[in-house]
Amino acid sequence: MFTPQGPSLRELAVQALSSVERGYDLLAPKFDHTPxxxxxxxxxxxxxxxxxxxxxxxxxxxxxxxGAGMGVLSAVCRESVTGVDISAGMLAVGREQEPPSGESGESAQSGPRVDWVRGDALALPFGSVFDLVVSFGAFGHFLPREFPELFGQVHSVLRPGGRFAFPLPAPAPPSSPWYWALLGFDGAMRVRNAVWRPPFVMYYRPFRLGDVRRELERAGFDVELYALPEFGRRRDGSPRCRMVVATRGDG
Structure with missing residues (x-):
């Protein structure tokens, strides 16, 4: 897809007609060559x-x-970095790749310990042991009704004062081609899931800042927003991309 190393249209069609877990198992070997x-x-x-x-x-x-985000964690965490995913295929590719060592080129042994764990984000197999949880591009796999459970799980694996951080781009305006492309994609996925089983949950539009902030606060987080200046601002002055940082309170 878009590159010679990416999946073909036929491969994408097979993946799209599978479950989320099976689809990503199939996509895993070529995932890093897709958008x-x-x-x-x-x-x-x-x-x-x-x-x-x-x-x-x-x-x-x-x-x-x-494991694209594992490098971020390896750069900011001293003791351990853990990746959790429901797809065994994606985890296998992550394990096979060279362990992140940061920009300094130091050996993996000098950095944090790296672990890969197969698990469901709605039933995380950890106690309250993490200081930081990040996530990149995964929230479209959860329906809005699942946000309370998802954020509750993240809250449960953070230590008091721990942070949950993720980037959140501003929605495209109706004047943008991306607005209509994402609207069409979500519409096609809804039709697909209405006529085909098992479902493949991947929607780009429902993860909206107002709803997300409200559900994070209901889960017990204090929420702050940080503009990512690298992406500039829209015409109304709002950031094109923010980092949401939700902090677990001491209670």
Missing amino acids: FRTPDSVLDAVERALSAMGPFDHGLDLCCGT
Whole structure:
């Protein structure tokens, strides 16, 4: 898809007619060559913002996929970095890749311990052991009714004072071609899920800042927003991309 190394249209069609787990198992070997991987520009911006807040000891990449966000955690966490994902195929690719070692080129042994864990984001297999949880590009796999459960799970694996951070781009305006492209994509997915089983949950539009902030606060988080200046501002002065930082209180 878009590159010779990416999946073909036929491969994408087979993946789209599978479950989320099976679809990503099939996509995993070529995932990093698709537009679905979080761009390095976003990863770098989040890393810079988190570096100003850290360092942290133990980090979790929620729905880590092949591990694009694991490098961010390895740069800001001192003790351990854990990636959790429901797709065994995505985790296998992540394990096979060279462990992140940061910009300094130091060996993996000098950085945090790296672990890959197969698990469901709605039933995380951890206690309250993390100082930082991040996630990149995964929230479209959860329906709005699942946000309370999802954020409750993240709250449960953070230590008091721990932070849950993720980038959130501003929605495209109706004048943008991206607005209509995403609207069409979500519409096609709704039709697909209405006529085909198992469902493949992937919607771009329902994860909106107002709803997300409200559900995070209901889950017990204090929420702050940080503009990511690398992406500039829209005509109305609002940031094109923010980092949401939700902090678990001491209670």
